[in-house]
Amino acid sequence: xxxxxxxxxxxxxxxxxxxxxxxxxxxxxxxxxxxxxxxxxxxxxxxxxxxxxxxxxxxxxxxxxxxxxxxxxxxxxxxxxxxxxxxxxxxxxxxxxxxxxxxxxxxxxxxxxxxxxxxxxxxxxxxxxxxxxxxxxxxxxxxxxxxxxxxxxxxxxxxxxxxxxxxxxxxxxxxxxxxxxxxxxxxxxxxxxxxxxxxxxxxxxxxxxxxxxxxxxxxxxxxxxxxxxxxxxxxxxxxxxxxxxxxxxxxxxxxxxxxxxxxxxxxxxxxxxxxxxxxxxxxxxxxxxxxxxxxxxxxxxxxxxxxxxxxxxxxxxxxxxxxxxxxxxxxxxxxxxxxxxxxxxxxxxxxxxxxxxxxxxxxxxxxxxxxxxxxxxxxxxxxxxxxxxxxxxxxxxxxxxxxxxxxxxxxxxxxxxxxxxxxxxxxxxxxxxxxxxxxxxxxxxxxxxxxxxxxxxxxxxxxxxxxxxxxxxxxxxxxxxxxxxxxxxxxxxxxxxxxxxxxxxxxxxxxxxxxxxxxxxxxxxxxxxxxxxxxxxxxxxxxxxxxxxxxxxxxxxxxxxxxxxxxxxxxxxxxxxxxxxxxxxxxxxxxxxxxxxxxxxxxxxxxxxxxxxxxxxxxxxxxxxxxxxxxxxxxxxxxxxxxxxxxxxxxxxxxxxxxxxxxxxxxxxxxxxxxxxxx
Amino acid sequence: xxxxxxxxxxxxxxxxxxxxxxxxxxxxxxxxxxxxxxxxxxxxxxxxxxxxxxxxxxxxxxxxxxxxxxxxx
Numbered sequence: 037x038x039x040x041x042x043x044x045x046x047x048x049x050x051x052x053x054x055x056x057x058x059x060x061x062x063x064x065x066x067x068x069x070x071x072x073x074x075x076x077x078x079x080x081x082x083x084x085x086x087x088x089x090x091x092x093x094x095x096x097x098x099x100x101x102x103x104x105x106x107x108x109x110x111x112x113x114x115x116x117x118x119x120x121x122x123x124x125x126x127x128x129x130x131x132x133x134x135x136x137x138x139x140x141x142x143x144x145x146x147x148x149x150x151x152x153x154x155x156x157x158x159x160x161x162x163x164x165x166x167x168x169x170x171x172x173x174x175x176x177x178x179x180x181x182x183x184x185x186x187x188x189x190x191x192x193x194x195x196x197x198x199x200x201x202x203x204x205x206x207x208x209x210x211x212x213x214x215x216x217x218x219x220x221x222x223x224x225x226x227x228x229x230x231x232x233x234x235x236x237x238x239x240x241x242x243x244x245x246x247x248x249x250x251x252x253x254x255x256x257x258x259x260x261x262x263x264x265x266x267x268x269x270x271x272x273x274x275x276x277x278x279x280x281x282x283x284x285x286x287x288x289x290x291x292x293x294x295x296x297x298x299x300x301x302x303x304x305x306x307x308x309x310x311x312x313x314x315x316x317x318x319x320x321x322x323x324x325x326x327x328x329x330x331x332x333x334x335x336x337x338x339x340x341x342x343x344x345x346x347x348x349x350x351x352x353x354x355x356x357x358x359x360x361x362x363x364x365x366x367x368x369x370x371x372x373x374x375x376x377x378x379x380x381x382x383x384x385x386x387x388x389x390x391x392x393x394x395x396x397x398x399x400x401x402x403x404x405x406x407x408x409x410x411x412x413x414x415x416x417x418x419x420x421x422x423x424x425x426x427x428x429x430x431x432x433x434x435x436x437x438x439x440x441x442x443x444x445x446x447x448x449x450x451x452x453x454x455x456x457x458x459x460x461x462x463x464x465x466x467x468x469x470x471x472x473x474x475x476x477x478x479x480x481x482x483x484x485x486x487x488x489x490x491x492x493x494x495x496x497x498x499x500x501x502x503x504x505x506x507x508x509x510x511x512x513x514x515x516x517x518x519x520x521x522x523x524x525x526x527x528x529x530x531x532x533x534x535x536x537x538x539x540x541x542x543x544x545x546x547x548x549x550x551x552x553x554x555x556x557x558x559x560x561x562x563x564x565x566x567x568x569x570x571x572x573x574x575x576x577x578x579x580x581x582x583x584x585x586x587x588x589x590x591x592x593x594x595x596x597x598x599x600x601x602x603x604x605x606x607x608x609x610x611x612x613x614x615x616x617x618x619x620x621x622x623x624x625x626x627x628x629x630x631x632x633x634x635x636x637x638x639x640x641x642x643x644x645x646x647x648x649x650x651x652x653x654x655x656x657x658x659x660x661x662x663x664x665x666x667x668x669x670x671x672x673x674x675x676x677x678x679x680x681x682x683x684x685x686x687x688x689x690x691x692x693x694x695x696x697x698x699x700x701x702x703x704x705x706x707x708x709x710x711x712x713x714x715x
Numbered sequence: 716x717x718x719x720x721x722x723x724x725x726x727x728x729x730x731x732x733x734x735x736x737x738x739x740x741x742x743x744x745x746x747x748x749x750x751x752x753x754x755x756x757x758x759x760x761x762x763x764x765x766x767x768x769x770x771x772x773x774x775x776x777x778x779x780x781x782x783x784x785x786x787x788x
Binding site for chain 1: 734736738739740741742743744745746748749750751756757758759760761763765767768769770771772773774775776777778779
């Protein structure tokens with residue numbers, strides 16, 4: 037006890053650190069197939085031979101010179117927290133590039149173990165890696181593993197434990213940078229010896245970083261003054277040094293790879309390259325992407341709806357009926373019966389009804405992510421994104437937004453430029469998340485029977501278009517200037533595993549269920565009271581507090597075509613979580629006397645017939661547009677605050693989205709009315 | 716000539732990157748050092764490229780492909 041071994045998992049993006057983390061700790065962190073899935077460090081524990089091992093999973097990085105925020109997180113951890121052992125996860129299929137980070141980690145001085153991952157893929161590709169030779173030349177232990185199949189994990193832990201106890205000889209390699217640079221390095225080391233701030237670091241590594249002009253290192257060492265004198269005569273040399281240092285490292289690696297790795301000579305196009313010839317084709321790329329997205333929404337709709345009636349019947353007949361009978365049997369008061377049946381079961385059940393659609397949407401999003409297609413979409417959409425001052429990489433968080441905006445906004449950390457990152461955060465909520473889907477499904481089934489999928493698809497497209505238009509306006513006003521150029525590694529295509537998809541979908545469904553059990557549950561109870569009471573006691577729904585609140589707000593929505601208190605109250609409560617719009621409507625229309633019967637016998641059509649008293653096709657569409665675009669839910673607002681670290685941008689986001697939603701929805705209604713639609 | 720003028724399927728040698736030091740450092744880190752062999756896999760309408768460098772596939776935006784100078788092998 038007290039002698040925990042701390043290990044950090046470091047490696048290039050998409051090299052399988054999180055897969056290894058999960059294999060080591062038994063946790064189920066999300067693994068995806070694009071660079072930048074992990075943007076925060078995660079901690080877990082494991083045991084080996086009575087040793088407690090704390091494992092930290094770091095975001096992927098190409099080197100120890102921090103470029104984007106996630107890379108800063110990774111480097112700071114290794115440099116400042118100095119773990120006992122750094123497990124460097126190396127993608128063996130791409131060993132040359134991966135070893136570049138290994139060399140830097142070794143240079144850093146912390147004991148390194150290389151976990152040579154994806155050895156199964158390597159064999160398939162006909163590549164032969166002589167592990168012993170590799171280990172000898174690098175001077176650090178190398179353990180071949182297949183993290184996804186949990187192969188080699190024991191061996192890895194064994195080596196880690198023994199290395200941390202000093203039971204393994206550790207003679208790390210040293211890269212020779214050539215006479216000129218080595219002299220420079222020695223000189224710098226000498227001067228660093230006098231700097232008290234440099235004490236806790238490895239001096240050779242530090243010296244190399246100083247020569248490279250690494251801003252963060254210069255700042256920690258407090259030597260910007262020196263740097264200036266440095267710059268006067270050597271400004272162009274400084275640039276050269278960077279290039280020479282990188283080049284020497286690669287030369288060193290090429291040498292090792294040529295000795296320890298036997299590749300088949302002919303460099304044919306890989307299967308991934310062949311798939312890319314079609315999917316990222318100049319002319320076909322965008323149509324294929326649009327087609328795939330349409331299929332996703334078509335399936336979400338049509339497969340999901342097979343289950344819709346069954347689940348709806350389950351809640352409104354089986355559960356409600358059973359609860360009513362049970363409550364009656366125990367002689368519960370009428371109000372309590374109504375609270376449970378109309379409030380809780382109606383409200384929470386109204387949301388859970390759409391679970392099948394959500395699951396199917398999540399399955400498709402997972403397939404897109406795990407296969408590696410997501411990264412290609414970034415390439416395909418680069419042109420469109422560049423118009424709004426962002427680059428293709430910013431499209432990945434946008435696509436993630438179709439699942440949930442909260443992780444999507446965190447995903448913007450992969451963007452290199454702070455201005456771009458804020459712009460990407462601000463437009464992200466226009467990507468319609470899974471929580472908004474139930475609203476569309478309900479309204480589309482009631483008002484656009486037969487064309488539901490087209491209507492829902494149109495909303496998703498509208499979300500993307502609005503994001504692009506708003507982005508364009510931002511580029512012209514708030515975030516002027518050129519964006520950072522687009523550089524991203526493409527992962528090879530992989531066939532998604534059932535297990536991977538299951539984990540991914542379950543994580544998201546769990547989130548949805550937890551929300552149903554907490555926020556939506558609580559909101560349903562509150563709304564039931566608001567709708568059943570006023571300050572003088574129990575009241576008719578039209579006289580209730582809820583109705584008064586709704587009526588006070590409703591005029592705002594009159595130009596949009598749905599200036600009734602029911603819609604107004606639903607929208608306001610939807611700020612808690614967008615699903616609440618639905619549970620609120622279920623309660624409102626379930627409580628209303630006219631549908632008292634329908635609520636008990638309770639099919640969605642009963643709910644629907646009352647809905648159609650207040651909405652028509654045009655106002656229903658305007659309402660959906662408003663739900664798509666308006667102020668995000670509290671969870672999203674919270675993450676916007678955290679990621680922008682600014683109240684100004686958070687408040688701005690709340691306000692401007694409301695305005696955008698109002699204007700767009702108003703346009704739909706007013707233009708539609710002029711054209712005589714929806715009558 | 717700039718990389719943007721290379722056709723898919725062609726291989727070239729990287730000569731220099733005309734960009735600020737911060738980005739250049741990142742490109743070095745990703746294996747795009749001077750003298751390395753680059754093969755173009757696909758191109759996009761607007762000039763973004765997918766290239767093969769040291770066995771990894773890297774996307775380079777159009778603003779970059781114009782600024783990366785290469786030599787034909």
